[in-house]
Amino acid sequence: MAYARAAVRAKAASGWNFASPLLLASKSGSAYIDIGTKRDTAPWMDTYSFEKTVYLPLIGELPQGTAAIRALIPGSYAGGGIEPLVFSAVLVDSATGKQVRIPLSVIDRSTKSDYHVHLVELSTSAVPSGRYLLYFYAEDGAAKPLGHTQTSLTIK
Secondary structure (H helix, E strand, O other): OOOOOOOOOOOOOOEEEEOOOEEEEEOOOOOOOOOOOHHHOOOHHHHOOOOOOOEEEOOOEEOOOOOEEEEEEEEEEEOOOOOOOEEEEEEEEOOOOOEEEEOEEEEEEEEEOOEEEEEEEEEOOOOOOEEEEEEEEEEOOOOOEEEEEEEEEEEO
């Protein structure tokens, strides 16, 4: 059995508020088992929905050399018009504090419940083994910081 945690913060009075990202890995030799009925479904399950025939939540260690992983990044917005976001990702080595930017591309944007969900893909093939904090930063088109969220990532 694996364990994971996520934080879904209360909505901000204005601007962006990002919830914890959900890391996804390609499904290979594993199966996603969804137990429950529609009536039992927690409200966050719609926000964190993904293509279960192709991906699984990344819980535990990512094998070194894995080409890419994906992440769902939900965010709520309060205030005026919403501009398209530009995301970047930084790994911080928990042993040394060294920071490394990793290539990221936005695959999809959708609205689920009260959240704007961004599906991004990160290139992880060149990342060495280690324990990391993975930060996602969001900016507007003029490189103005709008918010961030983070999770942990272990590569073995």
